[in-house]
Amino acid sequence: MYNHKRFHPLALVIRFFESITSILGALIAGIIGIFSGHFWLLLFPIIYISVEVISYMTTYYTVDEQNVTIQKGLINKSTTVIPYDRIQTVRQSQWFFLAPFDLTTVNIETAGGSDSKSEGVLTVVPIAVFDLIESYRSQEAPVKTATQSSSEVNQTDGDATATKPQFKKLPASHILLFAITNLNILASSAVIAGLGGRFLNHAGSKLNSEVSRVIFSSVAYIALSIFGVLLLGFIYSLIRTLLTYYDFRIARTGNTLVIKSGLLKEKTQQIPLHKIQNVQVKKHPIRRLFGFSSILVYVYSGQDKQSKEDSSNNHTYLFPIIKNAEVYPFLATYLPEWQLHSPKITLLTQNRLWYFVRWTLLVIGILAVLEIIFWQVVPIWVVGLVILFFALVLLDEYLEAKGQGYGFSQSRFICIQRYHLFTKEINFLDKNKVQNVTQRTTPLLYHRQKIGHIKLPVKMNNDHGDQLKLRFIPIKVIQEIRDFYEQ
Template structure:
């Protein structure tokens, strides 16, 4: 069994010392203000004692945390008072992530996260190990996981085969595993190039990197386009955090920049018009700041993005400040989604995402980017080669669905007008009737929602397209479908419509909704439901007779 890097003990000791010191200190201050039993002098005793206990706990945790690799499992033992032992079978491991921040890269350290299929969080995290140890673990676990999957796919020999097969029989080499210098002998060549002074660990890592086949590199132009044409919801949370952290300073800034265009002199004095100008200026500035934060976040996240192939896995690396490295097993991919927004469609670009069965670093939904942004034609070619899907011919919902969206958005516009009227009743703002202008957006909104819906029932895949602001075209192989459910609201029943939800094994969140075929005729929904059920059974029987992983990792 191995221990973490000694720096782990230092970081944990600092964290626990801060917690152990501040918690009793503030607790004593609070209790002394509500009762006479506790005095502030207690803090001078309890706070240092908490600091010592925190450091002691961190050191004990470090010395009792061990990890190791066996022939079948990756084992982790941890815990100070309550001992916990975990044995993670290689067959369940989906991803081995390596994360390195700026400080960690300077110190040559890394965080290794091991994720398993079906999990919503990291199964085991090693915080911290050396960079060389992280690369070794990633390489060895990936190798043993592939061996386990290979044994699972190997057909069992019959009794006749067992009786005629001997140890002396020659074994034919696999056609995809050449024994030329580019194959098995490549390791010896690289070892000779590195030299005998280097460790076998470094040699193995170099061999692993050189055997990777590069599939995609995000160029600087594409990175900038992706940063400026996408939006990250995390930027909104960052702006709200900054506002609550420095509310007075930000308000003073908004007042100062609003004054030249008619804003109030201060927040206490002003007219209705000046307050309106201040509100408009503050809103515009808030949007600009949020957008710039989103651009910076996207740029830092996907800087240096590259995707490679290693055996039957997709291997990715990305990040400027926080560098990530991990893999996406092809057999864990549940569906593939092409995404684009209006700005990206305008310049002819799109992105490619894959949904995996479990946790992913990009989101808790297990969604990971294979191609953040590239030319639309190139992304569609990637998708067709990756999934072997035929060119879809989309069917749209009936035109009555567009009327439904027209009514829906009209009700939303009416609600906006009602809110504007209520605001003018309780504030100094006037002219609530200007909000009626939102009704002009209702017809185009209903039309754009309608024309961006579609579905295609192929021989081996179901393709679903939906969304306008972020249009998603999802390719789902029939054998990956878990359930197909038909749902009908009160309004859909009146119009004879239905929606089909196609669920796979991937974990999803509110932001990553289940692929849905919206508002089709009830009879069409039943036909798609029945066709999907039959082709699912056929696909499962066909896959049971072969070892095809379903997704090709050589999709360039």
């Protein structure tokens, strides 16, 4: 039991690092004050550091058999009590400089909390605290930790080996491929290449003309600045992805999946199986060329995103990149209860391309008329970009029309196949986790073609969810899905 303890002093280092923009401004003000003789500016860093130190000195935590309690504040005091039966998720993240001291950061989340902030954060505490919380949650004896004496470890070595989870690791070469084929990175690469090529052509034309060198230098400076920013963004995205998924590994312990990853900051995420709402096999267009897919799960409440590659809420990569032939054996190993296998998909809208592209074609027609009228005003490169954009939109709509499908697995799972941003997604929904089935159509669609739309909302947390949609599908298929859902 840990009673009325302060965080480790390294918590101050973490706090300063995480609020680097604020403290940097205060430090700059102090430096300016020193060199300019306005010493009153030193008050900014002094006040900032004092507030952080006081906050650290007046924050305590207690971990006992009933609750986790966090007390903070000097004048305006607050006490947060979190009973173990209300805890949804306990996560830990460990900066590399905390590992030698067996320290970690523990985030405690409940169903009533917000998405952006955990209800309880133990900033820097011994790893034994995390183990103790987990043992109280599962009502087991406290787990032995690295802080035990060597004799205790030796005595329990056989038992520890028996219960130690076996992690499946992601090879380093696959992590590199995952990072390089990130859609954000590919988009940056395309823009960099296009801007670089355009600048070179522009430079050649200017050097051979009589345009002022001053004007050309200004244009060149702006173009190179944009190019530099994009290049830095490309490098940042690549490095960030590599650092986030470094040494990615997954294991299953009981009814919980444990995921670890990260180089500078190792994150440990635990996913209780009963919180999984949707299992998704994602086939990225570039990764498909190499024979790889990604496996994700969408979970209820509190699970944070591991990366910003996907903008969806509450998704977690079970395995960021995996060979296609290994997808369903992997799912059979780590999610045997779901009994997932390669689904038999019935395609629904292969002959209804018109319905998907009609509004896009209308917009293209309007823009074409405007271009004919104002062709002397609109630069040719703008026209080229617009044509490229709508070509990509039409291609995405074509894939969506050709790839929409559905199927059923066992008597419990609804399988939805769709395309989103050129990426093929196969979603396995537990019908017991689907909030409702919404059908929508119009008189024109219903009476002439007997088609409509269906939406299956899946609850993720108190504020957000995900909605899987099938558009322009036969009414009889909508009724079939509704009947399966209501069984």
